[in-house]
Amino acid sequence: MPRHVLVTGGAGYIGSHACKALSRAGFVPVTFDNLSTGWREAVRFGPLEVGDLGDPARLAQVFDRWRPVAVMHFAALSLVGDSMRDPAGYWRANVLGALNLAEAAVNAGCLDFVLSSTCATYGDQDGVVLTEETPQAPINAYGGSKRAIEDILRDFGASHGLRSVIFRYFNVAGADPEGEVGECHRPETHLIPLLLDAIAGLRPALTVYGSDYATPDGTCIRDYVHVADLVEAHVLGLNWLLEGRGSRVFCLGTGRGFSVREVIEAARAVTNRSVPVVEGDRRPGDATRLVCGSARAVEELGWRPGRSTLRAMIADAWRWHQTGGYER
Incomplete structure (x- = not known):
């Protein structure tokens, strides 16, 4: 049944x-x-x-x-x-x-x-x-x-x-590795698809909001x-x-997160294309570093987040992005 x-x-x-x-x-x-x-x-x-x-x-x-x-x-x-x-x-x-x-x-x-x-x-x-x-x-x-x-x-x-x-x-x-479903928002607000839109020439450039945070490269870190x-x-x-x-x-979560510049660099490496970027001011309310752990999920559920690397997430998203999503 x-x-x-x-x-x-x-x-x-x-x-x-x-x-x-x-x-x-x-x-x-x-x-x-x-x-x-x-x-x-x-x-x-x-x-x-x-x-x-x-x-x-x-x-x-x-x-x-x-x-x-x-x-x-x-x-x-x-x-x-x-x-x-x-x-x-x-x-x-x-x-x-x-x-x-x-x-x-x-x-x-x-x-x-x-x-x-x-x-x-x-x-x-x-x-x-x-x-x-x-x-x-x-x-x-x-x-x-x-x-x-x-x-x-x-x-x-x-x-x-x-x-x-x-x-x-x-x-x-990221997106379904087999390409059957993916991420498609209208309007788009998420960093990685916005970044891929900029690489593909669908928007002028990606704006980096703040580069003077207390992080290794000055940009915010997110999980x-x-x-x-x-x-x-x-x-x-x-x-x-x-x-x-x-x-x-x-x-x-990963427990460490990735900075905006790390995401940009990973996208450049995955797509082998230049990334148009402009520097902007900080946005009000943006925290420096927001991450969470997953020890309980790993221990109790047996969860193994094997694809949660920048390269895998961006590669899968880029593959989906090139199909045109649901608007093709």
């Missing part, structure tokens, strides 16, 4: 990769997506149910039709700057949407829930390696809304027996995880729940 997993945001960047990983692991991913930022073309590994998390009746229909064994929740508004300009929109979409989803899952007897959360729940934790025990103190509506979702899952666990695995991480990069490694952790987390091992939080 097929084991269906409801994947919210399954038409998006990370969600579509998760659907492929789930399919490979023997599950049938059922994508639930309103297609506001996702791509219909990315839904290749299971059925698509178009709907919005703000519609409880539609959620109930989907749960009743597919009877999923678990939920994997990626759908969210996720731009920090936008969340500062429109906090109401972020709290409404992210928190109310997750509340509707958790209620629908409980009502359907689907009590295993994997949440794609964020290290933005920690707030400004500059220069430390974040762990699951680091105090959470979000400083924007995006991080605050994600922490609220974590609280919802905790409360639903206490009252309704909902079991959850929560993953916190920073930046995700990156390859999308294939990230979604593999989510499948491991799903199996953790299905084996009855209970609720758990895991951080996913």
Whole structure:
């Protein structure tokens, strides 16, 4: 009998990769997506149910039709700057949407829930390696809304027996090594695809925001995880729940991160092309170094982030970029 997993945001960047990983692991991913930022073309590994998390009746229909064994929740508004300009929109979409989803899952007897959360729940934790025990103190509506979702899952666990695995991480990069799905945002805000656009001549140059930080090369350091490694952790987390091992939080990161200049140099080496760069001023609120560890995920889940090197992430992203993505 097929084991269906409801994947919210399954038409998006990370969600579509998760659907492929789930399919490979023997599950049938059922994508639930309103297609506001996702791509219909990315839904290749299971059925698509178009709907919005703000519609409880539609959620109930989907749960009743597919009877999923678990939920994997990626759908969210996720731009920090936008969340500062429109906090109401972020709290409404992210928190109310997750509340509707958790209620629908409980009502359907689907009590295993994997949440794609964020290290933005920690707030400004500059220069430390974040762990699951680091105090959470979000400083924007995006991080605050994600922490609220974590609280919802905790409360639903206490009252309704909902079991959850929560993953916190920073930046995700790369693409499916086999080229079936990849990263395609409109507008694009992520460093590596912006960099590749500049190399390909699709934008004038990449702006480096600040070169006087207290780092070896003066640019900010951020943690990156390859999308294939990230979604593999989510499948491991799903199996953790299905084996009855209970609720758990895991951080996913390299523990060291990469500077903006390191990313630029790696892109030059991988593509064998020059990188047009202009120097800009620091952006308000940018921290010097943000990284997190993954010791618990490695030890308890057996997670092995083997593709989370700059060369692999950029090479896979460049290969996808050259196809033209979903707009080809």
